[in-house]
Amino acid sequence: MSEGQASRPAPWDEATAASIVAARGQEPGAMLPILHDLQAAFGYVDAAAVPIIADRLNVSRAEVHGVVSFYHDFRDHPAGRHVLKICRGEACQAVGCRALVDHLDICHGLATGATTADGDLTVEEIFCLGNCALGPSVLYDGELIGRVDAKTLDGLVAEAREPR
Amino acid sequence: MIPRIFIPVDASAVSVGADRVAQAMAHELAMRGIAADIVRTGSRGAFFLEPMVEVATLVGRVAYGPVTPADIASLIDAHFLSGGHHPLRLGPPEGLPFFAHQERLTFSRSGIVDPLSTADYRAHGGWRGLEAALKLSGAEIVEEVTRSGLRGRGGAGFPTGLKWRTVLNAPTQQKYVVCNADEGDSGTFADRMLLEGDPFGLIEGMTIAGLAVGASIGYVYIRSEYGHAFRTFSKAVEIARAEGYLGRAIEGSDHAFDIVPRLGAGAYICGEETSMLESLEGKRGIVRAKPPVPALKGLFGQPTVINNVLSLMAVPTILAEGAEAYADFGMGRSRGTLPFQLAGNIKFGGLVEKAFGLTLGELIHDFGGGTLSGRPIKAVQVGGPLGAYFSADMLDTPMDYEAFAARGGMLGHGGVVVFDDTVDMAEQARFAFEFCAKESCGKCTPCRLGATRGRETIEAIIAGRDVERNLALVADLAEVMADGSLCAMGGLTPDPVVSAIRHFGADFRRPFRTAAE
Numbered sequence: 001m002s003e004g005q006a007s008r009p010a011p012w013d014e015a016t017a018a019s020i021v022a023a024r025g026q027e028p029g030a031m032l033p034i035l036h037d038l039q040a041a042f043g044y045v046d047a048a049a050v051p052i053i054a055d056r057l058n059v060s061r062a063e064v065h066g067v068v069s070f071y072h073d074f075r076d077h078p079a080g081r082h083v084l085k086i087c088r089g090e091a092c093q094a095v096g097c098r099a100l101v102d103h104l105d106i107c108h109g110l111a112t113g114a115t116t117a118d119g120d121l122t123v124e125e126i127f128c129l130g131n132c133a134l135g136p137s138v139l140y141d142g143e144l145i146g147r148v149d150a151k152t153l154d155g156l157v158a159e160a161r162e163p164r
Numbered sequence: 165m166i167p168r169i170f171i172p173v174d175a176s177a178v179s180v181g182a183d184r185v186a187q188a189m190a191h192e193l194a195m196r197g198i199a200a201d202i203v204r205t206g207s208r209g210a211f212f213l214e215p216m217v218e219v220a221t222l223v224g225r226v227a228y229g230p231v232t233p234a235d236i237a238s239l240i241d242a243h244f245l246s247g248g249h250h251p252l253r254l255g256p257p258e259g260l261p262f263f264a265h266q267e268r269l270t271f272s273r274s275g276i277v278d279p280l281s282t283a284d285y286r287a288h289g290g291w292r293g294l295e296a297a298l299k300l301s302g303a304e305i306v307e308e309v310t311r312s313g314l315r316g317r318g319g320a321g322f323p324t325g326l327k328w329r330t331v332l333n334a335p336t337q338q339k340y341v342v343c344n345a346d347e348g349d350s351g352t353f354a355d356r357m358l359l360e361g362d363p364f365g366l367i368e369g370m371t372i373a374g375l376a377v378g379a380s381i382g383y384v385y386i387r388s389e390y391g392h393a394f395r396t397f398s399k400a401v402e403i404a405r406a407e408g409y410l411g412r413a414i415e416g417s418d419h420a421f422d423i424v425p426r427l428g429a430g431a432y433i434c435g436e437e438t439s440m441l442e443s444l445e446g447k448r449g450i451v452r453a454k455p456p457v458p459a460l461k462g463l464f465g466q467p468t469v470i471n472n473v474l475s476l477m478a479v480p481t482i483l484a485e486g487a488e489a490y491a492d493f494g495m496g497r498s499r500g501t502l503p504f505q506l507a508g509n510i511k512f513g514g515l516v517e518k519a520f521g522l523t524l525g526e527l528i529h530d531f532g533g534g535t536l537s538g539r540p541i542k543a544v545q546v547g548g549p550l551g552a553y554f555s556a557d558m559l560d561t562p563m564d565y566e567a568f569a570a571r572g573g574m575l576g577h578g579g580v581v582v583f584d585d586t587v588d589m590a591e592q593a594r595f596a597f598e599f600c601a602k603e604s605c606g607k608c609t610p611c612r613l614g615a616t617r618g619r620e621t622i623e624a625i626i627a628g629r630d631v632e633r634n635l636a637l638v639a640d641l642a643e644v645m646a647d648g649s650l651c652a653m654g655g656l657t658p659d660p661v662v663s664a665i666r667h668f669g670a671d672f673r674r675p676f677r678t679a680a681e
Contacts, residue, residue: 028464031446032429036388057446070448070605071429073388089350090545093595094508094583095536127432127549127599128348129389130356131176132581133211133506133513142391146179 009043009078016041017049025056031067035074044075080115080122082160084153085139088125091132100136101125103150108157121160167200167245170218170225172275174207174360175392176353181232182215188233189217192240200245206361208275209515210262218257221247227257262512262531267493269501270477271354271517274361280400282407285364291409293480297372298417302332305376309479311487313499318344318435318472319547319576319652321498321565324479327469330459331377334467341373341382342444342463342470345397346428346435348387349548351507351579355473357515359386359393362477363400364409367423369476371414372483373469374421382421383463385440387428398425432549432603436651437470439605450605451651472577474503493519498564506532508545508581518563525559528582539584543592543668547576549599550656552663553592572663574656589668593661594622600657610645611654617641618661625672635665635672 010016020037024030034053038045045068054061068074086104088097104110104123115122131137134146140156171186172178186202193200207214216229217239226247228239235252242250254260257275277284285291297305310325331339343366347355358366370382386394401423404410412420426444428434434443438452441463462468478500482490491499498520504527506513511533518527524544528534535541544554552573554561561571568575583592600615618641625634642658649655665672 029426029444029446032427032443035429036427059446063447066448067446071431073430090549090592090595091351091507091579091581093592094581094587126389126430127603128350128352129175130347130353130393131179132351132353132508132579133510134176134180134214135508137179139389144175144179144392146176 010041012042012046012048014048014052017046018052021049021052021056031057031064032071035068035071039074043078047076080119080160082121082141083124083139084121084156084160085124085126086112087127087129087131087135087137087139089128089132091128092135092137095135097136100148100150100153104153104157107150107154110157116161118161121157168220169200169202169245170205170220170276171202172207172214172216173204173279173396174214174275174357175390176211176357177207177214177216178392180214180230184233185215185217185231185236188236192236196240198240198245203278205277206274206279207357207515208257208263209271209357210257210260210512211514212512213254213260216254216257217244219245219247223247224256227254227260228252229254262514262516265530266517267501267519268517269481269490269493270358270365270474270503271362271515272481273365274357277362279361279363279396280403282364282403282409285362289484290364290480291368291415293483294368294371294409295415296483297375298415298419302376302378305372305483306332308487309376309482312478312482312490313487313494313497314475314478314482314490315498315565316472317474317478317502317577319574321575324471324475327459327471328373328376330457331379331467331469334460336467338464338466339377339379340463340466340468341370341377341379342437342440342468343370343382343384343476344435344437344440344470344472345384345386345390345393346440347390347473347577348432348435349550349577349579351545351548351581352505352577353507354503354505354515354578356390356393358473358477359390359397363397364404365477365480366397366473367400367404367409369479370423371410371421372479373471373476375419377467377469379469380420380422382423383444384423384425385428385434385444386425387434388430394425394427401425432599433605433651433653436653439651440470441468448605451607451653453650474577494521496520496564496566498566502563502575502578504563504578504580506580506582509535509537509584510582511536520564521562523559524554524561524563524580527563527580528559532580532582535582535584537584537586539586541582542585542587543583543589543664545581545583545592545660546579547574548579549596550574550652550659551576551579552659553589553667554663555667558667572659574659589664589671590622590626590674593664593672594619594626596657596660596664597622600653604653608649608651608654610648611657614641614645614654615657618645618657622661628674631673638665
């Protein structure tokens with residue numbers, strides 16, 4: 001699953017990537033499922049995967065790169081060990097998500113899109129998690145959390161930065 | 165008889181601790197040696213009461229909520245298993261004010277049944293629509309759906325029967341049914357709830373659509389932000405296939421239909437139907453020009469029915485109960501019910517299914533109980549990020565496609581986001597452009613460039629620079645975007661902006677901002 005970090009991603013490996021691509025190669029419109037599988041395995045889509053996919057799906061490398069870069073989900077480099085996605089949709093805005101985004105930035109030095117220097121935590125924005133009656137909402141390592149306040153965020157940041 | 169306890173596994177309920185409650189319940193029951201079945205259901209949609217725990221008693225279900233793990237011991241002490249009294253006791257859920265005045269057709273099962281049990285689904289009226297459809301010809305099914313007056317619930321409100329007839333009459337072998345579950349509008353969660361709480365309802369609706377138009381394959385495009393829903397729905401598809409409700413011989417008939425769940429990848433634009441087709445085909449989600457309409461040239465170039473989750477979920481009821489029974493609900497040309505979603509700064513947020521025609525104010529006050537903050541309502545956005553902002557004196561607008569259009573708004577997917585008087589509408593207008601700039605597919609220049617220029621211009625207005633001239637510029641830009649974009653992204657982004665300026669002009673003309681510079 002792209003949004004979760006439940007299992008630690010493996011380091012990039014071309015043979016594994018090729019078998020992931022081959023496993024899906026016959027499906028009609030296999031591109032997105034393949035990219036999701038690659039990201040689930042490695043935590044990102046390595047540039048070296050592009051020619052493998054292009055070859056298998058009989059499309060140009062430019063086309064594969066175009067798809068990878070079009071969708072917000074696909075990363076071209078690994079994220080931090082933990083990922084915190086904070087919802088910035090209107091329903092969460094109505095219950096104060098802007099202040100929470102500012103709190104992460106001001107109190108923890110984590111602007112949206114930033115990763116801590118030690119690689120422990122990446123903070124990203126997301127638009128709507130479908131939890132609009134119980135906002136503000138975040139997704140922490142794939143887990144949906146509702147009615148989030150600054151204290152919840154402090155706890156998540158502390159948890160993410162605990163020594164391994 | 166072993167007592168049955170129902171605890172939601174709906175993502176929203178889990179987001180406020182339903183899993184922890186279920187674990188604590190199982191643990192405490194085991195410690196005390198009490199045998200009981202814990203059934204994980206979807207949510208009924210009273211999210212302000214989640215986690216809401218129910219027990220089956222001799223007089224029907226009794227609800228308790230919101231329950232925390234710390235409450236479990238006292239609930240058991242209070243004999244909640246037989247409906248005993250406790251400060252958290254809510255009584256029969258159907259009798260709660262939030263539910264008592266709803267008209268639940270599409271949401272008749274969510275929160276009640278085990279979402280992964282086909283038998284439970286059948287026990288609550290499931291599969292009857294499909295079984296009725298299996299006795300009819302494709303044309304007869306289309307006729308029934310047409311007579312029901314069902315209009316697409318995704319946003320556009322297009323007559324479903326008309327769409328199906330076009331696909332039915334298309335002279336090709338391979339056709340597709342595509343379900344749009346890319347519910348990207350902030351303030352909406354109805355599709356998610358159904359995918360998690362009543363997945364067989366969607367499977368049944370899609371299968372009927374397949375029978376109606378002669379399609380043997382259906383795709384469900386679920387947004388990646390809904391990982392939990394994707395997993396539940398995928399499991400339901402596997403179960404349906406294993407039990408003969410999908411596959412080569414549906415319920416032993418000679419009809420074949422199967423469903424492939426597909427995960428989106430974080431692109432709002434893929435909720436636009438042609439962009440979604442591109443995405444399903446493995447491409448960038450770039451909007452296609454219409455015509456040709458997808459009903460004639462859709463997925464992989466073949467005739468394709470594209471419907472929203474709510475539209476397809478309404479179909480089994482129509483086939484089971486008859487077109488007239490469905491059409492009896494609603495007003496004017498808006499027939500049936502619409503699941504409204506109360507969201508944002510709202511005291512009693514959740515899912516309200518009602519016939520069209522109640523007013524926005526009734527929805528927000530009578531069901532929603534006003535704002536969560538207790539402050540006065542300032543603005544309401546209906547229909548997602550592309551929907552217009554309504555002011556507090558427009559709450560008398562009836563919830564009906566035409567009535568909303570007459571006031572420059574749209575019902576869209578039924579999401580209602582409430583803001584209190586602390587909201588700065590200039591900032592909301594700025595955000596509308598920012599969101600469009602982030603999510604535009606880039607095909608149409610007015611949308612691709614206009615969104616960025618619009619954001620810059622609103623920022624200038626917020627900073628107090630040339631306010632009136634820049635407001636005129638925004639009005640001009642809004643017209644170009646609305647007229648010069650292929651799809652609703654560029655075409656409707658001006659709606660929240662223009663409505664914010666029209667109804668909340670003072671927020672754009674704040675003298676102190678100039679002074680502060």
